[in-house]
Amino acid sequence: QKEVEQDPGPLSVPEGAIVSLNCTYSNSAFQYFMWYRQYSRKGPELLMYTYSSGNKEDGRFTAQVDKSSKYISLFIRDSQPSDSATYLCAIGQGAQKLVFGQGTRLTINP
Amino acid sequence: GAVVSQHPSRVICKSGTSVKIECRSLDFQATTMFWYRQFPKKSLMLMATSNEGSKATYEQGVEKDKFLINHASLTLSTLTVTSAHPEDSSFYICSARGGGQGTVNAGYTFGSGTRLTVV
Numbered sequence: 398q399k400e401v402e403q404d405p406g407p408l409s410v411p412e413g414a415i416v417s418l419n420c421t422y423s424n425s426a427f428q429y430f431m432w433y434r435q436y437s438r439k440g441p442e443l444l445m446y447t448y449s450s451g452n453k454e455d456g457r458f459t460a461q462v463d464k465s466s467k468y469i470s471l472f473i474r475d476s477q478p479s480d481s482a483t484y485l486c487a488i489g490q491g492a493q494k495l496v497f498g499q500g501t502r503l504t505i506n507p
Numbered sequence: 508g509a510v511v512s513q514h515p516s517r518v519i520c521k522s523g524t525s526v527k528i529e530c531r532s533l534d535f536q537a538t539t540m541f542w543y544r545q546f547p548k549k550s551l552m553l554m555a556t557s558n559e560g561s562k563a564t565y566e567q568g569v570e571k572d573k574f575l576i577n578h579a580s581l582t583l584s585t586l587t588v589t590s591a592h593p594e595d596s597s598f599y600i601c602s603a604r605g606g607g608q609g610t611v612n613a614g615y616t617f618g619s620g621t622r623l624t625v626v
Contacts, residue, residue, distance in 0.1 A: 438620065440620045442617065450580055502548070
């Protein structure tokens with residue numbers, strides 16, 4: 398079983414739709430949870446991070462963590478074509494290396 | 508915010524030659540740097556972790572003699588692909604993490620990546 402599972406998609410939605418991206422993980426010791434956005438041929442950029450169960454909101458983005466289910470989500474409201482990218486979840490523990498999901502390719506259609 | 512500069516962004520080299528990729532933290536001291544490889548439409552594959560002043564720790568299956576990593580200062584790490592072959596063609600990305608910065612979001616800043624093509 399992989400440490401982090403993420404549906405690679407591709408996911409295609411119309412502009413303005415709410416997008417839901419998800420990851421599951423297997424190790425309950427993971428402490429912090431991140432979402433990165435990666436445009437084609439670019440390095441990943443940090444979108445959201447959180448340490449605890451619950452929701453964290455930043456503009457149109459909401460990160461949700463459910464530690465009891467080992468499930469994390471990223472919601473994008475009022476999606477825009479510029480949101481089209483690959484979204485990677487990343488999970489970490491202490492000072493150890495991050496474990497990345499496979500990434501979900503998202504396309505927002507005008 | 509934390510910025511990591513990676514150069515070159517693209518490089519084409521002949522088979523058998525060596526290529527050096529640089530990763531610099533511009534506005535913070537990076538105690539730890541990570542080197543990743545990414546295949547098309549795939550996630551990041553960690554190659555090695557380097558701490559300033561010490562030898563890099565390579566992930567299983569990564570040839571340390573082929574992928575030489577040097578982290579001689581707190582702001583610079585280099586990855587040298589030695590005797591490159593076409594199968595080494597890939598997207599290489601570095602990530603830097605600063606010590607003593609407190610929150611984890613200040614770390615794990617990624618460079619913009621280097622696309623290596625070996626012909």
